[in-house]
Amino acid sequence: EVQLVESGGGVVQPGGSLRLSCAGSGFTFADYGMHWLRQAPGKGLEWVSLISGDGGTTYYAHSVRGRFTISRDNSKNSLYLQMHSLRTEDSALYYCAIDIRGIELWGQGTLVTVSS
């Protein structure tokens, strides 16, 4: 069974940093691109970033470019999102997801709250 489990969320002050992780299992991790997405409380879905299966190609939403970095360690079946210079508007439930037929399978998310 395919599983994605996010971790690393928490409360951080504006301007702070946080690193999210996503552990994948039940599939050949290195074969698939992986996404990060987020959803602010009561709001819609927002795509954040995409990384190719070999980690060589990355894409970012304009809202996070230059502040967030996506990476992966295929030897550990893990995906990461390093977030710097966090803003209150970055507060959201962050999901990782597998790219199969587009964004296909989602984890359950990890909550990030940016507040002083």
Add this chain to the structure above:
Amino acid sequence: QSVLTQPPSASGTPGQRVTISCSGSSSNIGSKTVNWYQQLPGTAPTLLIYSNTQRPSGVPDRFSGSKSGTSASLAISGLQSEDEADYYCAAWDDSLNGVVFGGGTKLTVL
């Protein structure tokens, strides 16, 4: 403001057919395929339709997708109470070099 435009709400009675529209542009829907997602209350989104019209296994054939030009639609026939959820369209955008979503449509089954 979302790149793809969806109506914020839709409603229908059990057994009815409802459609949800998704409007984009030539850099996204006009040149790329559209996916639809269902998000039940308190849960993560799930893939409902991919490549404009295709259903993943396990998705009832009551759900169907279509695309024409720079717009796409999701149709739900034989509406059931368990269909009450938020629905999102998404597509890759060549100008933004990323995935864009619609703002979501909250479906209420009356």
